[in-house]
Amino acid sequence: MLNSLFFILVFPGFLFVSFFGLVAEYVDRKIYARLQNRVGPPWFQTFADFIKLLGKEDIVPCEANARMFGLAPIFALSAVVTVFLYIPIWRYDAAFSFNGDIIMALYLLTIPTLAFFIGGWYSTSLFARLGSVRCVTQLFAYEVPLFMSILSAALLANSWSLRDIANFYSLRPAYCLFNLLGFAVSMVALLGKLEKAPFDIPEAETEIVAGAFTEYSGRLLALLRLAIDIEMVVGAALFVAVFFPFALALGAALGFIVFIIEVLAVVALLSLMRTVVARLRIDQMIDFCWKYLVPLALLQLLINLILKGVLV
Numbered sequence: 001m002l003n004s005l006f007f008i009l010v011f012p013g014f015l016f017v018s019f020f021g022l023v024a025e026y027v028d029r030k031i032y033a034r035l036q037n038r039v040g041p042p043w044f045q046t047f048a049d050f051i052k053l054l055g056k057e058d059i060v061p062c063e064a065n066a067r068m069f070g071l072a073p074i075f076a077l078s079a080v081v082t083v084f085l086y087i088p089i090w091r092y093d094a095a096f097s098f099n100g101d102i103i104m105a106l107y108l109l110t111i112p113t114l115a116f117f118i119g120g121w122y123s124t125s126l127f128a129r130l131g132s133v134r135c136v137t138q139l140f141a142y143e144v145p146l147f148m149s150i151l152s153a154a155l156l157a158n159s160w161s162l163r164d165i166a167n168f169y170s171l172r173p174a175y176c177l178f179n180l181l182g183f184a185v186s187m188v189a190l191l192g193k194l195e196k197a198p199f200d201i202p203e204a205e206t207e208i209v210a211g212a213f214t215e216y217s218g219r220l221l222a223l224l225r226l227a228i229d230i231e232m233v234v235g236a237a238l239f240v241a242v243f244f245p246f247a248l249a250l251g252a253a254l255g256f257i258v259f260i261i262e263v264l265a266v267v268a269l270l271s272l273m274r275t276v277v278a279r280l281r282i283d284q285m286i287d288f289c290w291k292y293l294v295p296l297a298l299l300q301l302l303i304n305l306i307l308k309g310v311l312v
Contacts, residue, residue: 007085007095017084020260021229022046024267028232031271046229053222061215065122072119073216073223079111080230087237090256092167092248100160105238106147112231113139113193116202119224120212131211134202134282135195141289142192142199148297149182149189153242156304162238166245176244178307182300183243185293187269190235192285194228197274201282236266 007013025046033040060066086101088094094101113135120132154160156175157168169176192199203211210216213224240247240262247258280288 004096012084012087012089012095014081017081017230017233018226020263021226021233022050024233024236024264025229027264027267028271031268032275035272035275050222050226053217053225054219056218058218058220059215061123061125063124064215065124068118068122069215070220072115072122073220073227075118076112076115076227077223077230079108079115080227080234083108083234084230084237086162087234087241088163088166088245088248089237089241089259090248090252092163092170094162097161097163099164102150102154102160102162102165102242105162106150109193109231109234109238110139110143112227115227116212116224119216120214123212123215125215127208127210127214128212130208131202131214135212137282138192138195138199138202138285141286142189142293145185145289145293145297146189146193148294148301149186150238150242152182152297152301152304153179155301156308158308162241166241166248169243170245170249173246178303179243179300181296181303183239185296185300186239186243187266187273188293189289190239191270191273192289193235194232194270196270198277198280199285200274200279201285204279232267232270233263236263236270239266 009015023046026041026043029046030040058070060069083105085095086097086105088097117132117136120128120135123129153169154165156178157165159165159168191197195202203213208214213221216224237259240259244262247255247262249255250258
């Protein structure tokens with residue numbers, strides 16, 4: 001019981017992943033700024049912003065459903081923290097692992113988007129409702145190629161367990177080359193899940209203020225921003241564990257350090273991708289996902305099916 005509480009609350013649970021999420025936000029903002037010839041924030045800015053929001057008042061619109069408005073950030077944060085407990089980060093066994101945990105991880109990663117929709121919809125603001133509808137609309141566009149790409153790698157490893165998948169590819173690094181297409185599709189889909197350019201349509205500040213988060217302030221806004229930061233870390237960590245789990249074969253200490261570096265490298269790649277593209281319209285985003293990402297994900301699935309037949 002004490003070990004489980006330590007895993008959930010301290011490492012690799014809430015405290016560690018929250019700290020890592022704020023560090024990842026700093027890396028993302030710093031790289032994004034430097035690529036635009038700006039200085040960017042100091043190293044403590046993300047922590048200062050989070051602490052400042054915690055000290056501000058929570059303002060709930062008078063016409064909002066206060067219960068749903070307040071619970072949405074908690075559900076989003078709880079879901080992304082839980083996912084991290086299933087990802088192997090310093091050894092092949094995660095804090096909590098079982099056969100089929102990759103399905104659980106992908107399922108839990110859909111909850112933040114639904115929570116953003118609920119929070120925005122029940123705030124009753126016009127801007128928030130428009131943003132929340134865009135959140136759900138995007139969900140049905142990027143989620144299919146994301147699932148197909150990750151599960152294609154699991155198919156080749158012949159397991160639905162993140163532990164077994166990481167073990168399979170770390171012992172056979174050459175096989176990771178067959179999943180590069182799936183990794184590329186997953187990276188683009190992750191931009192949509194994180195609502196970063198060119199898929200930052202749900203919170204387009206020039207159109208709908210802050211989208212689903214328009215009416216949020218204080219501690220609730222701090223929890224929402226923290227959930228997004230952790231979601232970025234969790235998505236990057238999931239990709240590393242599935243597509244490039246080489247660090248896990250290096251031992252606990254060195255493997256953990258290399259794993260963290262790999263996760264930050266994925267975050268840096270996300271920053272680069274969102275720097276070089278401009279925002280799309282919602283219809284353009286849906287067309288792009290279904291016309292290009294889904295066929296590429298299907299191609300990756302076909303390649304892995306053929307490889308699995310040949311290997312067997």
